[in-house]
Structure formats: structure tokens, C-alpha cells
Amino acid sequence: MPVHEIRYRAYEGQLTPGPLRLLSIPKYSLMSIFNKWIATSVFGVGVITMLILSAYLFLSNSAYLATFPMVSGLVENLPELKPRALFEHFYRVQYFICLIPLLLAAPKLISRELQHNGLPLLFSRPLSRTGYIIGKLATLAVFISFLTWVQAIVLFIVMIAFYPGDHEFIQNFFSDSLPMLVGVLFVGGMITTVLSLIGLMASAFSKNFRFCALILLVLIVGSEAFSGLLALMLKHDHLWFGVNTLFWQLAVLVFGTDETGIPVPTIIFGMTMWTLIPIAFLYWRLKPVEVFKE
Amino acid sequence: MFIELDKLTVNYGKRRVLNQMDAQIAGRSVGLLGPNGAGKSTLIKTLLGFIKPVGGTARVLGHDVRSEAMRIRQIIGYMPEHASYIAGLSAVRLLRYLGELAGLDSTAAMERAHEVLFYVGMGELRYRPVETLSLGNQQRVKLAQALVHGPKILILDEPTNALDPDGRNEMLQLVRDIGRISGSHVIMCSHILHDVEFCCESVAVINKGRIVLTGEIAELRREDLRVYDLEIIGNSERFLGAVASMGWTCNANDRGGIRIEMPEDGDTRSIFKLARELNVQLRHLHYKKDSLEDIFVNALAESERTAPYAGA
Numbered sequence: 230m231p232v233h234e235i236r237y238r239a240y241e242g243q244l245t246p247g248p249l250r251l252l253s254i255p256k257y258s259l260m261s262i263f264n265k266w267i268a269t270s271v272f273g274v275g276v277i278t279m280l281i282l283s284a285y286l287f288l289s290n291s292a293y294l295a296t297f298p299m300v301s302g303l304v305e306n307l308p309e310l311k312p313r314a315l316f317e318h319f320y321r322v323q324y325f326i327c328l329i330p331l332l333l334a335a336p337k338l339i340s341r342e343l344q345h346n347g348l349p350l351l352f353s354r355p356l357s358r359t360g361y362i363i364g365k366l367a368t369l370a371v372f373i374s375f376l377t378w379v380q381a382i383v384l385f386i387v388m389i390a391f392y393p394g395d396h397e398f399i400q401n402f403f404s405d406s407l408p409m410l411v412g413v414l415f416v417g418g419m420i421t422t423v424l425s426l427i428g429l430m431a432s433a434f435s436k437n438f439r440f441c442a443l444i445l446l447v448l449i450v451g452s453e454a455f456s457g458l459l460a461l462m463l464k465h466d467h468l469w470f471g472v473n474t475l476f477w478q479l480a481v482l483v484f485g486t487d488e489t490g491i492p493v494p495t496i497i498f499g500m501t502m503w504t505l506i507p508i509a510f511l512y513w514r515l516k517p518v519e520v521f522k523e
Numbered sequence: 524m525f526i527e528l529d530k531l532t533v534n535y536g537k538r539r540v541l542n543q544m545d546a547q548i549a550g551r552s553v554g555l556l557g558p559n560g561a562g563k564s565t566l567i568k569t570l571l572g573f574i575k576p577v578g579g580t581a582r583v584l585g586h587d588v589r590s591e592a593m594r595i596r597q598i599i600g601y602m603p604e605h606a607s608y609i610a611g612l613s614a615v616r617l618l619r620y621l622g623e624l625a626g627l628d629s630t631a632a633m634e635r636a637h638e639v640l641f642y643v644g645m646g647e648l649r650y651r652p653v654e655t656l657s658l659g660n661q662q663r664v665k666l667a668q669a670l671v672h673g674p675k676i677l678i679l680d681e682p683t684n685a686l687d688p689d690g691r692n693e694m695l696q697l698v699r700d701i702g703r704i705s706g707s708h709v710i711m712c713s714h715i716l717h718d719v720e721f722c723c724e725s726v727a728v729i730n731k732g733r734i735v736l737t738g739e740i741a742e743l744r745r746e747d748l749r750v751y752d753l754e755i756i757g758n759s760e761r762f763l764g765a766v767a768s769m770g771w772t773c774n775a776n777d778r779g780g781i782r783i784e785m786p787e788d789g790d791t792r793s794i795f796k797l798a799r800e801l802n803v804q805l806r807h808l809h810y811k812k813d814s815l816e817d818i819f820v821n822a823l824a825e826s827e828r829t830a831p832y833a834g835a
Contacts, residue, residue: 237642237705240635240673244597244626253623261611337611345654347609350668353571353601354624355593517573 247355254364255371261341262334262372271330272375278322279380282315283387290391312388313409313484319381320416320480324473327376327424328449334372335428336441338365339515344436352517362429362511369425378417385410412483420476423503427472430507433514449473466491475499524549525676525708526570528734530579533562533569540565542732543579550739552702552709554719556819557729563712564604566729567678571601584675597626600674602665604681604712608653614640614664615649618671625672632671639667643697659690666697676708677701683718691718698722720815728822735826736818743818749789750811753781757803765797780807 262268287294289307294300310318342348351361389399389406399406431445432438453471460468469475469491478489478496489496526548533541541562557563568574570583572592581588583595609617615636622632640649643663648656653664662685669677682698683691699722702709713719719726720740728736736743755762759775766773772784783794791810798805 237670237701238638238673239705239707240627240631240671242627242631245623245628247593247626250624250626253620256623257612257616257620341610344610346603346605346607349573349601349603350607350609350621351624352573353596353599353603353669354621354672355596355626356624357593517568517571 250356251360251364251367254361255368258338258365258368259371261337262368265333268330268333271333272372275323275326275330275376276380278319278326279384282319282384285310286315286384286387286391311486312392313412314486315388316381316384316409316413316416317480317484317486319384320377320420321477323377323380324420324476327373327420330372330376331369331424331428332442332445335369335432335445336438337432338368339429339432340434340436340438340441343433344438348515349517358512358515358517361515362508365429365432366425369428370421373421373424374417377420378414381413381417382410385413409484416476416480416483419479419500423472423476423500426504426507426511430510433511466495469495470499470502472503475503525584526710527582528579529581531566531569531576531581532578533565533574534577535565540732541569541576544732544734546727546734546737548710548725548727548737550708550723550725552699552711552723552725554723554726554740555710555712555729556714556716556719556726558823559714561729562732563729564680567601567680567710567712570678571596571599597672598675600669600672600677600707602669602677602679602682604684606658606661607665608661610654611652613650613652614645614656614667617653617664618668621668622671627672635671635673636667639670640664642670643667644693658685659687662686662690662694666694670701674707676710677705678710678712680712681714682711683713683715695721716815716819726815726818728819728826730823730826733826736822740815740818744815749785749787749791750817751783751785751791751794752807752809752811753783753794753805754779754807755781755798755803755805757798758801759803762798762801762803765801769793769797 263272285307288300289304289309295304342351352358427448428445431448432441434441434444449472453473456469456471456474460466469478474491475496478491479500481487482489482493482496524547526546528544528546528548531541531544532539544562544566555563555566565574569576570581570588572588572595575589584598586594586598588595609620612620615633618636618639619629619632622635623629627635637649640646643666645660645663645667648660653661656664662682666679666682669679679698683694686694695718698709698711701707702722702724709722711719711722723740725737725739726743727734759781763773763775763781766781766783769785771789774782776782785793791808794808795805797803
């Protein structure tokens with residue numbers, strides 16, 4: 230005879246507000262991503278650039294360390310980086326570093342839910358398609374933000390702390406430092422948004438996450454190679470729509486470090502294209518009624 | 524009534540799937556019956572707000588499916604027909620995730636996930652990834668996820684799919700139990716008439732995009748009737764005429780048989796007496812009660828006669 234019989238009991242507790250529920254999507258997605266040690270370690274590798282640049286700033290600006298002949302000799306051999314150039318270089322390196330964790334994390338994000346027809350379970354809750362996409366986007370955005378603009382802000386603070394001169398950074402705050410900070414946030418924000426959207430689009434392509442990873446690689450590397458080839462063959466600068474080129478040129482444009490290699494409207498068009506196409510694809514692909522067949 | 528349909532029309536592309544469906548569905552547990560392609564799953568998906576109707580309205584507990592889909596999903600628990608789960612998540616984590624999405628806070632969602640998994644008999648297996656479970660247990664997890672947020676309406680699409688006989692009986696017991704004690708309404712969509720008969724008090728029959736019959740099974744079954752299936756040799760037309768003149772309902776079926784429905788106080792011996800008088804030989808006589816199968820078959824036949832399909 231059972232000593233304890235479990236009966237069905239209706240839930241009568243309080244409900245959380247709608248927007249807060251969306252947080253459970255990135256929460257569970259991030260839990261799944263960081264369940265694997267490789268993702269955590271790759272994520273850790275992502276801070277190396279910031280540490281190196283912070284060390285560079287410290288070494289090249291510390292009056293105390295300059296008294297040591299070994300350090301001063303080392304510093305003399307380092308190339309001089311102006312603040313804006315430093316951030317441009319930082320983003321160029323971080324973009325490539327972002328790709329590794331993106332390739333590890335993004336492909337499973339939606340494909341795992343398509344694999345066994347999990348979407349009807351999610352959409353039978355009070356969750357809209359927009360809410361779902363925002364939730365998933367937030368997962369990748371958290372991930373990529375940490376590798377891009379969050380580190381760039383830390384670097385900015387380090388720069389203020391170690392920059393030589395008579396508080397030049399603070400004196401020129403509104404004319405120079407603040408626009409640079411806005412530029413840092415803008416470039417970082419664009420990289421975060423566009424890479425997250427491309428990652429999500431690739432993840433929604435198929436139920437097979439390996440195929441999704443391949444698609445992601447093709448989108449990033451293939452677009453670069455194809456557009457470059459096309460631009461060179463047709464001798465037309467407007468054809469550069471590879472993701473890497475666009476980010477690089479955006480950083481050059483925002484930080485004003487050089488003349489942009491491709492026309493500014495092409496950069497704007499390219500960024501818009503890489504934002505709108507994934508959004509349209511995600512809305513088309515993520516339907517609760519389909520049993521995905523491939 | 525908890526579901527009201529008013530000229531509900533739904534298209535898949537150019538194909539009309541629900542055709543001006545009118546119905547008021549009431550009862551604690553309702554079986555949704557219909558042949559393949561009748562529109563059962565489409566109706567469910569429309570009620571959940573997955574598909575937008577092109578005409579008419581549907582209301583679930585007073586909420587309109589067009590404008591209040593989110594409110595409706597809050598009060599509905601849906602168990603899909605096909606295998607549905609998220610790979611890599613254990614049963615308890617899947618339920619906790621879905622519970623949180625439905626508005627339960629983290630602690631309550633965890634508590635409910637354990638409780639509901641125990642309730643459906645998955646207590647020992649709740650930490651195993653769902654993809655490693657047998658089909659039967661995956662089916663139980665699907666039922667549990669539909670219950671985790673304590674819905675007011677539970678929609679079960681073919682809940683006994685892929686279950687062995689024991690598993691099927693257990694699932695049916697659970698569904699019946701939920702319908703009777705939980706205070707929730709249960710809509711069970713199934714091809715298996717026995718399952719519906721076992722679990723449901725009411726039934727709604729769908730054919731070619733229309734609801735052709737609704738009502739309580741006990742009432743529809745006409746328990747006050749005695750039904751006889753006969754096979755005769757002789758002048759069947761004369762025999763049918765004589766049966767009709769006695770005030771009994773009789774129909775000849777396609778296979779040459781005859782069905783007679785007489786009141787509860789009718790006497791079987793009257794049939795033998797009639798046969799002797801008309802010099803008709805009875806080769807087969809089978810007494811039965813009006814079953815859900817008969818109700819279903821009659822409803823479909825009636826709908827074919829009265830409203831031939833007018834799909835686009």
C-alpha cells in the first residue's frame with residue numbers, strides 16, 4: 230500500500246511580469262553553453278587582448294617603471310598607439326576572437342530546439358516570436374558584449390588612469406574623450422548586434438547544429454571571400470559586403486584613424502543588410518505550427 | 524461553455540481547413556473526434572493562437588483568439604501530438620524552463636516540475652535527459668510540461684501515441700483523473716474512440732472543417748435504445764416496411780444488413796414474430812448498445828448527407 234499518494238494540484242501562486250519571463254531564455258541558454266568546459270575556456274581566452282593592451286598602457290605610461298632600464302628599453306621598442314588607433318586595433322582583434330566562441334555557442338542555440346520540435350512547447354506559453362528572438366539574441370549579445378564593448382570600457386578606464394600629460398583626458402572630455410567613448414560603444418554595439426543576429430540566423434537554418442556551424446562559417450568567411458573577389462574582379466568598391474571588412478571599415482570611420490577603404494554608404498548599407506536579413510529570416514523560419522522536416 | 528466558435532474559418536494557403544465552424548463546447552472533459560484531415564489539430568492550433576483565422580471568431584474562456592492569444596496561452600496547457608522536447612535538457616530542467624516561461628518564479632517552477640513529474644510517474648527518471656527516455660516516458664514528460672503551470676484548460680493531442688498497452692492504460696487513467704479532480708477542462712484529441720469514451724464526458728465530432736456533433740456522450744449514446752443488427756433472407760423491403768410500421772427506426776446498410784433501433788421496453792421476440800409472419804429467414808441477429816463508434820459513424824454520415832464539403 231502506498232504511504233504517500235501524489236495527486237494533481239493546480240498552481241495558485243503569483244505569476245512573474247511578462248518581460249521578466251523572457252530572462253529565462255538567456256538564463257537557460259547560457260547555462261547550456263557554459264556547461265561545457267571548452268566554451269568557458271575559450272571565453273576566458275577572450276580577455277587576453279584587453280590584458281595585453283592594458284599592460285601596454287601601463288608599461289608605456291608609468292613614470293615609476295620608466296626608471297628601470299629594462300622596462301624603458303622594452304617600451305622604446307613598442308609601436309606608439311594613439312588612443313583611437315588603440316581601440317580600432319582592439320576591435321579588429323576582438324572580432325576574430327569573438328568568432329571562436331560564437332562558432333561554439335551559436336549553432337546549437339535554436340537548432341537544438343528545432344531538432345525535436347521543441348518550438349510548440351515554447352510557443353504554447355505566453356511567449357511571442359519577437360520575445361523568443363529577443364531572448365535568444367540576448368544570449369549571444371551577453372556573450373559577445375563581454376568580449377567587445379565591456380572590455381573596451383575597461384580599457385577606456387585603464388587608459389584614463391594611466392594616460393600621461395596634465396589630465397588631458399579629463400580636460401578634453403567633451404571634445405575628445407566623450408565622442409571616443411560613444412564610438413567605442415557604437416562599434417562594440419554594432420559588432421554585438423550583427424554577429425548575434427548572424428549567429429541566430431545560422432542556428433535557425435537546420436536541426437543539425439553541425440550544419441548550422443558550417444552555415445555560420447560560410448556566412449562570415451564566405452561572404453568576405455565572395456564579396457572581395459567580386460569587388461576585385463569588377464573593380465567596384467561598393468561590392469565589399471563581407472562582415473569583417475564592414476566592421477573594420479566601420480571602426481576606421483568611427484575612430485577616424487584613416488581614410489575608409491570603401492565608400493561610407495556601402496558601410497551603412499552593408500550593416501543594415503546584415504541586420505535586416507537575419508531578422509526577416511528568423512521571423513520566417515520560427516513558426517510554432519511547423520514540424521520541421523529536412 | 525469554455526470554448527465558443529462563431530463561423531471560424533481558417534485557411535492553409537488557399538486550402539480551407541476550418542469552414543465557418545460554429546460550436547459551443549462545454550463539459551469538464553471533451554473528446555475531439557474526426558477522421559484524418561478533418562481539422563482537429565488546426566482547431567487546436569487556432570485556439571492556441573498559432574494560426575490566425577481568416578474569418579469568424581473563437582473565444583476560450585471568454586478570451587478572443589485574435590487579440591488575446593497570450594492570455595489564452597497562459598491558461599492553456601498543450602501536449603502536442605508529435606515528439607516535442609529540447610535535446611540536452613533533463614526532464615526536470617525542461618519543465619522548470621517551461622514553467623518559468625509561463626510565469627512561475629524560479630523556486631515555484633522547480634517545485635512544480637518535481638511535483639508534476641512525480642504525478643505522471645516520472646519521479647525516478649526526472650534527472651535523465653529527455654532524449655534518452657523511451658517514447659512512452661517522453662509522452663509522460665509531454666503531459667507533465669502541459670501541467671506544470673497549472674492550466675485551466677488542458678489540450679491533449681493524441682496522448683496515447685506510441686504507448687504500449689500498460690502505458691496507454693496509465694496515461695488514460697491520468698487524463699481521466701485530471702479531468703475529474705483538477706478543476707481543469709480537458710480537451711482530448713484522438714482517433715481512438717475507446718480512449719475518448721474512457722476519459723471524456725462530452726464529445727465534439729469534426730468532419731471536413733465543421734463541427735458536426737457536440738454533446739455529452741451519455742446523452743448521445745441513447746442508452747434508452749435497444750439496437751439490433753440483422754441479416755435476413757427474403758423480401759427485405761417488406762420487412763423494413765413492417766418494422767417501420769411498428770414505430771421502430773430501421774436502416775439497411777451497404778453490406779446488406781439491417782439495423783433496428785427500438786425503445787428500451789421493446790421485446791426481441793417481436794422481431795422473430797414479425798419475421799415468421801412475413802416468411803423472412805433471420806440469418807443473424809446481434810443485440811448491442813449504441814456505442815461511441817456508432818455516434819461517430821452516424822455523425823459523419825449525417826454530415827456528408829446534409830452539408831457536402833464546400834472547401835475552397
